[in-house]
Amino acid sequence: MSQEFLWYIPNQVDPGHRGDDVVEGHNSLATLTExxxxLEEHGWGGALIGxxxxxxxxxxxxxxxxxxxxxxxxxxxxxxxxxxPANFATAAAxxxxxxxxxxxxxxxxxxxNLAAYGDAEGDQPQRYARTKEFLQxxxxxxxEENVTFEGEHFRVEDSTVVPRLTGGTPRLYFGGASEAAERVAATEADVQLFWGEPLDGVADRIxxxxxxxxxxxxxxxxxEFGLRITTLIRDTTxxxxSDAETKVAAMAPTTPPTRSAAARWASSASSTSSPAARSSTTTSTPPRANSAPAAPAPPGWSAPPRRSPSPCASTATWASPTSSSPTPLTSPS
Structure with a gap:
């Protein structure tokens, strides 16, 4: 088991992701490839694509x-x-x-918007029961080869996915805080992702x-466990x-900006069942050279990669297989 550091690349039609600057070609192949x-150049392992x-x-x-x-x-x-499941397993393999x-x-x-692509689902227990079946x-x-499976939600008969994977399978990340979600994660996922929540709460969930x-x-x-954190980096605390509070005010103009509200924004806190797949404040500006020095990592964690000194917000996943007291990559506090 090893630690990994992942960025976030916005994948959406509309520019200006949660207050980002609107730039031409924000979702072009050239921009996303850049x-x-x-990320490769500056030591990040990869990036979440929502x-x-x-x-x-x-x-x-x-x-x-x-x-x-x-x-x-x-x-x-x-x-x-x-x-x-079979279509996805083949594509991923x-x-x-x-x-x-x-x-x-x-x-x-x-x-x-399930109806838009012909899908439907029931209540939360049914939704997570389907997810569990999908993962299994x-x-x-x-x-395995020649798989026959008949469940409540999916079935296949004599199914063999090609190409066969001989060097290991893709790691499966998962998020969710409900009892139904945690039971799926505990048995079927490889990595459980958390939002940047208070550390005592994350430790309890681990x-x-x-x-x-x-x-x-x-x-x-x-x-294993990971944190899904939005960071807003400036020259001073x-x-x-100040910039975090300004962004919160712009996104919720009827709510007076406070540091607690900004903190909730900065950690991308949400009640949505999958923290890793929902949009969060980030930028289309990837990390650059001459990043600000990283703070010392807590016991059980390695120091994060170098970070951009330019005014930007970023999103990263910091995963540790052992720590029960995770620490954000960085924060505006």
Whole structure:
């Protein structure tokens, strides 16, 4: 198990993602490739690429960027229902094979415009039951041949996915704070992602997920954990808070900006079931050279990569397989 640091690349039609500057060609292949190459150059492992109806297809964007990079690992957000398990397992296996094992997958169970692509789902327990089935079947299709499976939501008969993966399968990331979500994560996910929440709360959730993994008879490698953090970087703390409060006020003009509101914005706190797949404040400006020195990492964590000194906001995932007291990459405090 190892730690990894991932950025976030906006994947949306409309420019100005949560207060970002509106720039021409924000979602062109040239711009997105420039971001991915900059991440490679400055030591980041890859980037999350979000999903949702009304956005460019995430898998297509990830494939295009993987073809133009050499070490960049796309964390591809996907939804059960938008994908059928066998179709998805084949697409992911193909990309993982062609890129030499660089595909990462973020499973999203949050709400979407399901009717737009002919999908439907029930209440929260039903939604997560379908997600669990999806994960179980995808793992079997990656690791077994001639799979026959008949569940409540999906079925296949004598199914063999090609190409066969001999060097390991894509890691499966997952988010969600409800009881139903945590039971799925405890048994089926590889990495549980949290928002940048208060550290005591995150530590409690890590401990609870570890207990659930044991109680529910987890059959995979131990569950790992990651933080999904939005950072706003400025030359001084006061400037960072001031700009964060200004952004909060612009997004919610009827609410007076406060440091607590800015902190909630800065950590991308949300009640949505999948923190890794929802939009958060970020920038299309990737990290550059001459980054500000990183603060010392806490025990059990390695120092984050160098960060941009330019006025920008960024989103990163900081994952640790062992720590029960995670610390954000950086914050405006």
């Amino acid at each position: 971001q991915a190459l900059a 999903t949702g109806w009304g956005r460019p297809d995430t898998f297509t964007v990830a494939t295009a960027l993987a073809a133009r990079t050499t070490t960049f690992r796309p964390l591809i957000a996907v939804r059960p229902g938008y994908w059928r 193909t990309l993982h094979h062609l890129t030499g094992g660089r595909a990462l997958i973020n499973i999203v169970s949050g709400r979407d 079947l995808v793992r079997r299709l990656w690791t 401990a609870r997920l570890k207990r659930l993994s044991a109680e529910l008879g987890r059959e995979h490698a131990p569950l 006061d400037q960072a808070w």
